[in-house]
Amino acid sequence: MSEGKNIQWYPGHMTSARRMMEENVKLIDIVIEILDARIPYSSRNPDIDKLAKNKFRLIILNKKDMADMAVTDKWISFYEEKGIKCISLDARNKKAVKKVLDVVNEVCRDKIERDRKRGMVDRPIKAMIVGIPNSGKSTFINTFAGKTYAKTGNKPGVTRGKQWIRSGKGMMLLDTPGILWPKFEDQRVGRLLAITGAVNDDILEMSEISVNLIKYMQKYYCNNLTERYKITEDMSAEDALMAVADIRKCIKKGGEADLGRAARIVIDDMRSLKLGRVTLERPDDIKE
């Protein structure tokens, strides 16, 4: 399990993470923001625009293999319309490195040109990876570095000298990813973070989260629900959970349906792609 999931979100930790990032951002040319392609809005940090001010920017919609491709394209347009270059990625795949290098060179073209005019040829672009826990920052850095790096950045209070990871092709990454925090206060956002596993499962009301997921999927991905659990579009949430309990034999001792277990199954199936590739929010859902 990702260490990021175990993070305790207390204000002191948030403040020290932000301070660390504010210091590090001075050293770099480009901020690479890693989002979860299944929740490309809710996995964003609300302060990122302030933090990355005056820096080149790139948004990566990571875990693209888990998301609905057509909706990912919509999100790419959404962010590009805001003037931020955006790509989708599977950070576990080695090909991710070249894709990111190419696009970073494109985004930082002006700087490369400026350096060249000053006689500084082949000066590497310095990048910092930022994102909320579980978005895939460490995975990306490991793929980029070609080996396993310690997740020092995820541990509050652990410090060591900064190290840079070179790709050998014109880019350097700060080895400790910047941990950001999502917008918890918003209930909709909190629910989505819970479904994707970005926050601890034990602090959440799983049945409620699961019912929300089912309702959303009845609207956009009902075929997947029907295929796996025989849930139909017009079923109430309660009936839908009953259908899951029935098909997966979730029964309590007295013979009563175990809806809690059924709810858990739906979440686990979604996270392990058994309900297909699903994106849990669309640009149209966002009121700004």
Ligand code: G4P
């Ligand atoms: P973090 O540093 O931002 O906290 O995230 P981390 O890299 O630890 O990634 C969180 C989980 O997401 C890990 O799974 C990781 O393997 C998975 N992951 C990262 N990028 C991708 C991707 O593009 N596609 C898919 N499908 N998964 C991705 P885990 O099960 O928590 O840990 P592990 O057992 O794989 O190490």
